[in-house]
Structures are given as C-alpha cells and as structure tokens.
Amino acid sequence: MVLKRKVDYGFRGFQVPFVPRFPRSVRRRSASKKPAKDGRAYAFEILASVAGKLLLEGESSASSNASEGNHQPAISQGVVEKGSQDKVRPLKAEEIHRGSSVESIFISEAGTPKSGQKRLEHAETDCVLECISNNNNNNFDCWGKDETDVKSEIFKLESKFGHHSHRLLEVPEESSDGNVKNGFRVEHGANGSGFKKSYLDNKFSVKDQLELCVNSPALIGTKNNVNSPYYRKLFPNISFPRNGNDIKLGFRDDDEKLLRCKKICTKPKAFRSPQLIARRKLRKMLAYKYWKAAPKLKDYEYSRSEEGVKPLYHTRKIGYRFERTQHNTLFKRRKFFDRGSVLTSDGGFSSDSVSNLPKKGIDRDSHRLSSKLHVSKDSHVKFSIKSFKIPELYIDVPETATVGSLKRTVMEAVMTLLGSGMHVGVLVQGKKVRDDNRTLLQTGICRKEKLNKLGFTLEPNSIQDSPADCLGDPSQCETSQPIRSPETPVQESGTTHGLQDLSLPISTENFVESNPERTTSPTDTIADITTPDSRVLVAVPPRSPETLATVPVSQKTKRPELVQRRTRRPFSVSEVEALVEAVEELGTGRWRDVKLRAFENADHRTYVDLKDKWKTLVHTAKISPQQRRGEPVPQDLLNRVLTAHAYWCHHQAKQHGHGKNRALTMKTPEASAEELSVGAVQPLVIM
DNA sequence: TTTAGGG
DNA sequence: CCCTAAA
Numbered sequence: 001m002v003l004k005r006k007v008d009y010g011f012r013g014f015q016v017p018f019v020p021r022f023p024r025s026v027r028r029r030s031a032s033k034k035p036a037k038d039g040r041a042y043a044f045e046i047l048a049s050v051a052g053k054l055l056l057e058g059e060s061s062a063s064s065n066a067s068e069g070n071h072q073p074a075i076s077q078g079v080v081e082k083g084s085q086d087k088v089r090p091l092k093a094e095e096i097h098r099g100s101s102v103e104s105i106f107i108s109e110a111g112t113p114k115s116g117q118k119r120l121e122h123a124e125t126d127c128v129l130e131c132i133s134n135n136n137n138n139n140f141d142c143w144g145k146d147e148t149d150v151k152s153e154i155f156k157l158e159s160k161f162g163h164h165s166h167r168l169l170e171v172p173e174e175s176s177d178g179n180v181k182n183g184f185r186v187e188h189g190a191n192g193s194g195f196k197k198s199y200l201d202n203k204f205s206v207k208d209q210l211e212l213c214v215n216s217p218a219l220i221g222t223k224n225n226v227n228s229p230y231y232r233k234l235f236p237n238i239s240f241p242r243n244g245n246d247i248k249l250g251f252r253d254d255d256e257k258l259l260r261c262k263k264i265c266t267k268p269k270a271f272r273s274p275q276l277i278a279r280r281k282l283r284k285m286l287a288y289k290y291w292k293a294a295p296k297l298k299d300y301e302y303s304r305s306e307e308g309v310k311p312l313y314h315t316r317k318i319g320y321r322f323e324r325t326q327h328n329t330l331f332k333r334r335k336f337f338d339r340g341s342v343l344t345s346d347g348g349f350s351s352d353s354v355s356n357l358p359k360k361g362i363d364r365d366s367h368r369l370s371s372k373l374h375v376s377k378d379s380h381v382k383f384s385i386k387s388f389k390i391p392e393l394y395i396d397v398p399e400t401a402t403v404g405s406l407k408r409t410v411m412e413a414v415m416t417l418l419g420s421g422m423h424v425g426v427l428v429q430g431k432k433v434r435d436d437n438r439t440l441l442q443t444g445i446c447r448k449e450k451l452n453k454l455g456f457t458l459e460p461n462s463i464q465d466s467p468a469d470c471l472g473d474p475s476q477c478e479t480s481q482p483i484r485s486p487e488t489p490v491q492e493s494g495t496t497h498g499l500q501d502l503s504l505p506i507s508t509e510n511f512v513e514s515n516p517e518r519t520t521s522p523t524d525t526i527a528d529i530t531t532p533d534s535r536v537l538v539a540v541p542p543r544s545p546e547t548l549a550t551v552p553v554s555q556k557t558k559r560p561e562l563v564q565r566r567t568r569r570p571f572s573v574s575e576v577e578a579l580v581e582a583v584e585e586l587g588t589g590r591w592r593d594v595k596l597r598a599f600e601n602a603d604h605r606t607y608v609d610l611k612d613k614w615k616t617l618v619h620t621a622k623i624s625p626q627q628r629r630g631e632p633v634p635q636d637l638l639n640r641v642l643t644a645h646a647y648w649c650h651h652q653a654k655q656h657g658h659g660k661n662r663a664l665t666m667k668t669p670e671a672s673a674e675e676l677s678v679g680a681v682q683p684l685v686i687m
Numbered sequence: 688t689t690t691a692g693g694g
Numbered sequence: 695c696c697c698t699a700a701a
Contacts, residue, residue: 565695565696566695566696568695569695588691589690589691590690591689591690591691592688592689592690607689607690608689608690608691608695608696609695611690611691611692612695612696615691615692688701689700689701690699690700690701691698691699691700691701692697692698692699693696693697693698693699694695694696694697694698
C-alpha cells in the first residue's frame with residue numbers, strides 16, 4: 001500500500017491517469033495519508049514563541065524566589081540548569097513546574113516513565129539540534145565527546161527519529177563569568193532514552209545561522225516574507241551522513257514565491273508534521289472550547305517599569321504544554337496564549353527553531369537589529385539580521401504584588417503587543433520604504449553605499465488590521481494607519497506618524513558589511529527580544545495608567561473570536577497556473593489529488609485552499625477585469641479556468657448521470673466526441 | 688479525512 | 695481564509 005502510494009504520488013511529472021470518481025460513498029480512498037510538512041515560519045511567530053516562553057516563566061514565578069533576582073533572565077535559569085546536569089534525568093515535579101528551561105520540559109516528558117502515549121507523541125519532536133551561541137573558546141564537549149562522536153550521535157538520531165521533526169535551537173548560553181558560550185546541542189528525549197549532546201564547532205558557528213538569503217529581489221518587492229529573517233540556511237556545514245539533503249533548512253524561492261524552511265527531516269515525504277496536526281487541533285480547540293470562557297484581563301494593571309522583558313526561548317512544545325496547563329492557572333490570558341501557542345505551533349521558524357535572547361547587557365547592540373548585508377555577484381542581496389527586539393513595554397504593578405504577578409503582568413503586556421501582530425518595516429537611509437512592490441534594486445538596497453543605510457523595524461500592527469494579513473502582506477500594514485488601539489490613541493507628534501512612536505527603528509549602520517564572509521559576532525542571535533535598558537520604544541504610549549491598563553482588554557474585546565487566522569498568502573501566477581493545470585487534468589472535486597499533484601510541497605496550501613482558490617478563480621474569470629483585484633491573473637489562464645470549469649461541470653454531471661465508467665480527462669484524446677460535444681463546452685486539448 | 692458550500 | 699455538514 002505504501003508502495004502504491006509512492007507510485008501514485010511520489011513522482012512528480014507523471015501524468016496522473018484519469019480515474020473515474022464516484023460518489024464518496026462508493027469509492028474507497030486509500031487510507032494512508034501523508035502528513036503535510038509545516039515549515040512555515042514568521043518573524044511574528046518567533047516573537048510569539050519568545051513571549052510564550054516568557055509566559056512560561058511567569059507561570060513558574062509564583063514560587064520563584066524574589067531574591068533570586070528578577071534580573072536573571074529566564075534563559076539563564078535554563079542554561080544553568082542544563083549546564084549542571086550531565087545527563088538526562090527525569091525531572092521532579094517542581095522542576096517541571098519551574099519550566100524555565102526548555103530541556104527541562106523535554107526531559108521531563110521523556111523521562112516520565114508513564115507519560116503515556118500522548119507524551120510519547122510529543123516526544124517525537126524532542127529531537128533537538130540545538131545551537132548554542134558560543135563565543136569563548138570554551139569548549140563544548142560537556143560529555144567528553146568529540147565532534148565525530150557527536151556527529152555520529154546525530155546520525156543515530158536521524159536514523160532513529162528521522163521521521164520526526166527536529167528542533168533547532170539557538171541558545172545563547174551564559175556562563176557564570178558572563179561569557180556566552182556557543183555550540184550546538186543535540187537533544188533528544190523520547191521514551192526515556194534521553195540523549196543529549198552539546199556540540200561546539202566553528203563550522204557550526206551561530207554566525208552563520210542568521211543569514212537571510214534573499215534569493216530574489218523581486219521577492220521582497222512582492223510582499224513576501226522579508227519579515228522572516230529567520231528563514232535561512234541552517235547549518236550549511238553540517239553534513240548529516242545521509243543523502244537526503246532535506247536536512248538543510250533554507251530559503252526557497254519556489255513557484256509559490258514562498259520562503260520555506262525545510263525541515264530537518266530524513267523522511268522527506270513526511271507529509272504532515274505532528275506540529276501541524278497539533279496546531280490545527282489546537283486552533284480548533286482554542287477556538288471553540290476555551291475561548292468563550294476566557295476571562296477578562298482587566299484585573300491587571302500596567303504601567304511603567306524598569307523591569308525588562310525577560311529573554312527566553314520557547315518551543316512549540318512548550319506552547320502546548322502551556323495550553324494544557326492553562327486552566328490551572330489564575331492567569332487570565334486566553335487570547336494571548338492562543339496567539340502565542342498557535343503561532344509557535346505553526347511550524348515555527350526554522351522548523352521549531354527557537355530564538356535565543358542574549359542576556360540584558362551582554363549585547364550592547366541588543367536594542368537594534370543588526371545585520372550585515374552584501375551584494376553577491378549573482379545579483380542577489382544577502383544579509384543577515386542579527387537580532388530583533390520588541391518595543392518597550394510599560395508595566396505597572398503595586399508594590400505588594402508578587403514577583404510572580406509581575407512576571408505575569410509583563411507576560412501579558414508582551415503578549416498583548418505580540419497579539420496585535422507585528423510586521424517588519426524596511427528603512428533605507430532612515431526612510432521607510434512603504435512600497436512593497438519596489439525591488440531592492442529600485443530601492444537601492446542592492447547598492448553598497450546604501451547597504452549601511454538599511455534598517456528594519458519591528459512594528460506592532462494596527463489593530464484594525466489583521467495581524468495575519470499584515471504578516472502575509474506587509475503592504476497592507478505599511479499603508480495602513482498607525483497603530484492605534486481605540487482606547488489608547490497614539491499621541492500624534494508633529495508629522496510623525498504614530499507608528500513611528502511604536503516602532504523600533506533598527507538600523508544596520510555599522511553592522512552592514514559588504515564582506516560576504518560571515519562575521520563572528522558573539523551576539524549573533526536570531527532574535528533579541530530583550531528589553532534594553534530603559535530607552536526602548538514605546539509599545540503603548542503611556543498616556544495615562546488607565547489607558548495602559550486597558551490595552552489588553554481592548555485587544556481582547558476587539559476580536560475575541562479569532563484565534564489566529566492564517567496569514568494571507570495570495571496565490572502567485574505560477575501557483576494559479578499549476579492549479580489550473582492540475583484541475584484541467586483532474587477536474588474539480590478531486591482537490592486532494594490536485595493538492596498532491598501540484599502542491600504537494602506547498603505545505604501552506606491545503607486542498608481546501610486550492611478548492612477555494614479555484615472558486616475565486618472561476619469568479620474572477622467571470623467578472624470584468626476592472627473588478628478584479630490583487631495580482632492580475634493572465635487572461636489566458638482565466639480562460640483556461642473558465643473552460644476547464646465548464647468542462648468539468650458538465651463532465652461531472654455526465655458522470656453522475658450515466659457516464660460513471662467513462663474515463664476521461666480533458667486532455668484525453670480518446671474522449672468520445674459525444675461527451676465532449678455536449679452543451680456548449682468545447683473539447684479541450686491541453687498541451 | 689475529504690468534499691462541497693456558505694460565510 | 696474559515697467553518698462545517700456530509701459523506
């Protein structure tokens with residue numbers, strides 16, 4: 001059966017023979033299904049994931065010792081904990097609850113003897129390849145293994161859990177002396193057979209991790225995921241002893257113009273990751289089961305505080321774990337959590353990769369997004385973004401509040417901010433580039449002189465805009481009005497548009513390098529969400545405590561029913577073409593096959609999406625060109641749509657009527673003249 | 688899960 | 695795109 005499936009769908013380019021389709025009740029479908037890969041990632045998700053971790057941190061706070069220092073970043077705890085454990089070991093309950101370390105969770109799950117099936121399922125994703133930022137030459141090899149050994153271990157893991165997704169975590173690890181260590185940690189903990197390796201190798205240096213490869217200037221010009229600097233080639237130097245280079249993570253400018261990040265997965269055809277499944281389940285669950293009962297958030301107050309947002313990293317799994325423990329906490333944060341968890345579960349960036357955040361103060365430039373950029377000879381603009389940070393948050397808690405509540409408050413503020421959506425703005429010479437359709441060339445981003453003038457901003461989206469939409473289509477955000485919560489109007493200052501106040505201008509000045517060589521910044525990080533000192537940006541203009549306090553509420557009441565809409569991803573012409581072609585051959589009503597045939601690798605396109613797209617295409621084709629919107633679809637394609645639609649409508653009717661056994665495709669020459677000539681539909685011969 | 692449609 | 699009834 002498996003083999004059959006492979007034959008049927010495993011090869012692209014083969015003509016899928018027409019198979020008469022009968023009513024569902026009649027035909028039997030092959031049971032096996034390939035899970036869809038879900039490698040999508042968004043910068044937003046990264047932020048959300050971070051926030052999620054923060055949330056976790058907050059969760060554990062109540063029991064936290066205040067003297068322990070709120071200045072101790074969450075990540076620190078985790079690192080410390082990790083560093084102190086030589087071997088994987090089951091965690092005690094308290095440790096689990098502390099939840100300050102990702103691996104703690106992993107370990108706990110893996111190490112719990114009777115964790116049950118569900119836990120094991122989650123453990124599937126526990127194979128972690130973690131990259132730990134490392135600067136000093138302090139070596140890795142905490143386990144006395146050399147590189148070869150580690151690679152060997154990696155391979156073993158690959159072999160054993162190849163069908164599972166892996167996580168790539170970049171975690172800046174801070175040692176007691178304040179230095180940041182760097183390395184990779186391969187982590188796996190399934191079924192108690194915990195495994196953990198730390199790995200340090202210059203070849204795997206984190207420096208390379210953040211390279212943002214914009215393969216096509218047009219990509220940026222066409223509202224693509226420029227805001228996903230996290231899509232990048234991961235570990236280009238790691239060569240798993242396997243031919244499947246699917247291990248590589250990287251940008252891909254395919255037909256869908258989608259920047260995808262391939263998972264590190266030795267089973268290339270793993271169709272649907274547990275994450276995706278979980279995500280969908282989660283979405284559903286959150287949407288219908290819990291949301292309505294979600295309590296309000298107005299019990300919390302916000303105001304200024306020096307307390308920075310704690311850096312942290314977060315994994316999808318943690319998100320789920322959060323979810324599961326959600327009801328046990330008094331912390332009201334339904335929506336925030338929803339968003340965060342959903343986002344992180346949505347494939348995350350880099351296939352579960354996690355951002356890491358340098359500890360406050362370690363990175364002097366942490367407040368800005370630093371990047372290096374160079375123009376390669378192949379007319380591509382390549383650069384890396386070293387870090388992002390979120391705008392400042394104002395926190396206000398009573399003196400009598402517990403540290404735990406403070407953490408939760410911060411968490412809420414963060415989630416509120418993230419929950420409203422974020423998008424990336426591009427600055428060239430200090431000017432915002434609002435026209436997303438301009439090419440890098442036109443914008444001058446490709447010119448060396450301007451490279452050092454390139455900057456990015458991380459901006460909250462306007463509440464009016466769907467965060468998802470903005471993410472998917474930045475142009476909508478860029479042109480939209482400043483962020484403005486109805487209850488917390490932004491102060492207009494002169495010509496400055498409110499957004500400016502909320503955004504975090506991040507310049508790459510001094511960071512841009514035309515040198516293609518990777519730089520070796522100790523503070524290379526995927527994302528820096530640390531709240532810098534006290535001169536951060538205003539996330540929520542502190543007009544008054546009241547307004548501040550209302551932010552979360554307004555967020556919540558604004559669009560309570562939305563869990564997290566998928567980002568909008570308009571079909572490109574090439575995608576449309578592929579769709580049309582597939583439908584021409586397969587007909588309507590076989591969306592799953594269409595998906596498998598033409599969009600098998602487009603994880604973000606479900607068969608429902610294709611069906612919907614076809615629907616709109618038909619509609620589009622019927623209306624006048626003036627009424628059409630979005631990227632214009634070539635008329636000839638639309639004509640084909642109409643033709644195919646008409647044909648298949650007719651054919652389907654025919655089939656259901658009395659032609660059930662007639663195999664016929666639009667391009668099948670042997671199609672009987674009788675059928676083809678019925679009605680006004682003309683025979684189609686698709687070349 | 689997949690289809691088919693309404694929202 | 696989302697949500698669902700049906701199959």
